[in-house]
Amino acid sequence: MTRSVNVHGEAMIYVKGPQGSLIQNLTEFGLAESETRITVTPLFKDVNLNAWGEAPLDVQRKLAFITCTATMLQYDVAVMAELVRLATGGTVEGRLGRAGRLMGNGLGRFANGNNYVGFNLAAPQSGRPWRFLYAYLQSPIGDYQEGTNVETVAVTFRGVPYTADPWNGGSGASEYVLYDRSLDS
């Protein structure tokens, strides 16, 4: 195989939102103060059997989600506000949508009314960027560092395996793309 020291490079975060949003085109969100951290979280369920004690006889896969945490330092406040708005569902930042509203609304990617955004993390050196197809700003949003120093804000993007049709012609989540290593255009 090929071992090497891996350097991802300058990690610009781009986002792309639904039609009609401020970020309907691929838009720069900004750069982080320190490393941008990505965590894939596969979900599992133990299969337990009395004859097999307390250890699992087998384990079932239960899909997965993915998160990216970053402390934004040089970023676009208008894009931040739009991401918050899409996450909270109001008409402007600070207003809420109705309780119980769905993020995806059974709509396709980038359709007006589907409030998920495409999360993109550039990789100019490694050439292996990240893209979460259906992402949103996970709670809590912010931890705004307000004062006389340069302002930073901590965010966590969560990528989920959203679909409008979980039956998928009988294939379910088989080969579902939670993330890939390309960028939106």
Place this chain on the structure above:
Amino acid sequence: MAGEIHTLFRELVVPGEILVAVKGGAHMSGYAVGDLTELGLAEREIKIVPYYQHVDVTPTGFGGVACDVVWRLAHVDITLGLIHYDQGVLEILLDESAANGGIRWGDPLTLNEPLGRAGIMAPTGRLLGGRKAMYESGNHFFSVNLLLASGETDPYRFRMCHLSMRPATIPMGTDTQVVDVTFRALPYQDPYRSGVFSGTQSITTVNGQGDAFAVILAAALGALPGPPGTVLRSGGVRFSKRREILGSGAVLYDRTPDVSGVIGVTSS
């Protein structure tokens, strides 16, 4: 351990993703439920519970213990919580389970069926099956198909179903709605036909010369005796007497799902 124990094939069984699809009578032909139609996906496991009916035979000489048991057929309850489902289809199933009181003959039934018709009652006493064959127009039973994902085998088909006494529990609020429903599958068939449909029938006419039981049945239906070789009708209900009246061979469920595009099949 004495003797050899036969070993068959044990395994962990994971049925996988399950889609509930339904198919009803030909009076809905060309519209939703008139052909195989998706109802939806469940939030959690779908539970299939067969209810076997037995009656103990307890002769005095055996005290209170049964010396044998009489088999009295069975039904199956299928319970599930619908979360990703078609409200229009559920509405039709509620109406069909109420003997089709809300949807008038000839009314358009679409996949986007407007809601509200299921609250209209059919006349008391209307039969769900109405002595109609499976999928025949006027038969308000519908099949429930539990379709398994691609590559999996052994789906379930419950042939003659209705939503049972408390047909649906419908939560209303800001959470995603999970509608708990219970289907009851019965071994329905026209009791005046034999358990196995042969395609050719020898009809014994109730004309006063036939057997006494047939005469009693005809009288119960208000049928009038007819000439030999004819089929009696009572209020549009076909009445014929075959070799036997019993549930032998009635299919409660099988493992062959319905096929889309085959509408209004009249044999059972």
